[in-house]
Amino acid sequence: MREKLSYTLADVPANLYLYLLAVTAIGFTIDGGIYSVLLNLYLLRLGYGPEFVGTVNSAGLLIFAAISLPIGSITRWSSRQLLILGMGISFVGVAGLPLAEWFPPAWQAPLLIGMRMLGMVGLSFFFVHCAPYLMGLTPDSWHSRALSWQTAALSLAGFLGGVIGGLLPGWLGRLLDVSLSSPRPYQYPLMLAAVLLLPAIVALWWLPETAAADDDPAASVHESERALSWQNGVWGIVGLVLIVRVLLMSGVGIVNTFTNVYFDDGLGMSTERIGWLTALGRLFGIVVALAIPYLVDRFGNYRLVIGITLLSAVGMMPIVLTGSEAVAGWAFVLVTALGALRYLAFLVYALSLVSTKRRSLMAGTAEMGIGFSFAAMAFLGGYMIVWYGYQVVFLGGALLMVLGVVAFWLLFQESPARPRRRGY
Template sequence: MVTARLRFWEGVSPNALRLMVTTMILSILMMGIAAVTRTLFILRLDLGTEFFGVYNAFAAFGYTGMAIPAGLLGRRFGLKPTMVFGVVTFLVGYLLGPLVEYTPHTLWVPWSLAAQFISAAGYSILSVNASPAIMATTRPDNRSKTYSLLSTTRNLGVFVGLVAGGMLPTRIAALMNWSLDTTDPYRVALLGSGLLAVSALFVVLRYQEGDASITAKEPVAREGLFPALSLGLVLVYIVLSQSAIAVCHSFCNAYMDTELHLSADFIGWLSALGQVFAVFIPFAVPRLRNRMDNSSVLILASLVSALLVAPIIAGESWVLAGITRMGVMSMSAIWMPVIQMYQMEMVQAEYRPIAFALVSVALGANFGLISLFGGYIIEAWGYPSLFLIGAVAAVAGSVFLLAIRARPAMQPRFAN
């Protein structure tokens, strides 16, 4: 078993490995520690549930708003300089956030939103350019494995971050004799963990642009250089299908804190347990793609994600919430590498940063809308209504992609 796992790494280029490590480090911070520690930090600023929804929305707006400029920057200045700029931008925003209490109270809201926007924009700049950078260093016959490993390393980073996000504030509070009801342990944890981004900067600086060894012929879209119609249809699917995942990512931890009154430690470990599945489940992607095409895998992942939201709607229990949290995270780990391959193979290499930027816009728009209106929906109708909306939208996305497959004129058309 161990030998088989090690063989899975064979044939992956050093450049791709460097980008995986960089992505993993930023995932530890952005998707792991921030998902727990920063959430609890913001909630303890006592700015209200509505603000928490807007705060999450600004992360999506930062990611979305910077996606297309990031693609243009990558095409204009090269992938490596743009990714370095992205890591630096992320670091600035991540470290500014915990310093909000050192500003006048009237600046707490704009300061927090600006820091959230900047860190998300930096993460967007890296992500938008990392995907085509990996594509450029990977042969088509090895692409499924490489993108599966990218998903695995990203989710491994999230796992480490979730564990650290739950443990760090608790340990710091015990060491300093601080209450977990104050912001102090969370602020120190965020500032200390932010220094990890410096190591990501050193790793991405070792990326060698133009060091690709692509020997097999690339698939080229029949619709021309940029298949606008096909990609546009895929973007509609993305906005709908990600709703179940976005709802849980944005509000599951807040739900467990405010409604179930679980400790930060427990929330971190519960989320981390879901990441254990998310770390290993991408290894199934190559086998799934041997049995089904990309669109079938995407439809299956979206439908299962919607189904897994049902437990958290059914009742107030940490067991039910944990099933939803862990299950949705696992499906996201399957969905992400497949959607990356699906849309990347639709366009030629020079347009891939722009193509993935548009995908990032769709992802960010979905997260942004859910985060922006989620807080208001919770205040009006409660958490179950919001989770139900996310599940229904994910089912609608699957139906939409089925409709595309059923009509040849609407299908993305690839070269043979």
């Protein structure tokens, strides 16, 4: 057993651990960790309502979506350089957002929106270029495993960040002798998140450049034969992927943006419990992420996209229909835990539709779809919650996901994303 473990560890591609360190710092702070738990609660404590929470989130997601495709088209700089640039931009936005409270009232709302947008610009750089860079950093036989490790690292870091993010306001409230209805116990953890993002920038700086992969003629012919018979070039695929991605992620955008608001405002749930539920979703997501290579081998990405999206849509309903903290909480955990598989299955399927040189472009398309979907849901959802209530918004998001599954099934076929060989 020791020899097998030693061989396995020795077989890990060089620099993968350093890359995962950067990913962990990002997940702990701004992608599923501290920020995911506390940002919306901080805005509520500043005296804003769900509509402004939706505006802040939608503004960030809209800029994320708008620049994802152009970022994926950049060829002048390497993926590593763009990852470093993106994290530097995110640091400025993440550090600046909690400082907006100290500015004059007339400046506060624009600064909150602007800093959120800046932070999301950096995240767009990261998510567009992380998969192409990771695939260049590792050999072909490691691609599926490395991507699942990245997702597991994000989930683990999000779990730890969610737990700590949920506990910090209570600790700081007691330490500073201020009420949890005050914004101060939420402001300081958001500042801490900016500081903890710095190791990601350092780790990315130490990582090597990866050579741009050239298309293998035989592989290109194979990909052309596997592509959809009615497509008219790569931009036709880009347009279809974008439309389907927007629909598939619509309900997830509702869950990610408004569940903690509903738990706090609708169910009166404590911040600690919200943090624990967010963290549990990430914790179970680790198991799902590590199982991705085996699930892909068993079912294929095409079937996984359909099955996991439908399961997520069904899982959304108990969040708002039961009125029970326990049922709503566990339903939220389920939808969150499925996020790793839901994200990666579609991404790998989409990348399989294009040649190697087009990976960044397709990754940018997928991220643009997520961003547009989340932005629309965050903006419209904030107002619709005020007008119609949480139930209508959540059920509407679930319905849009089902429509996305139907569109995916009608427009795409299974063969492009079936695994080429077992164990990959």
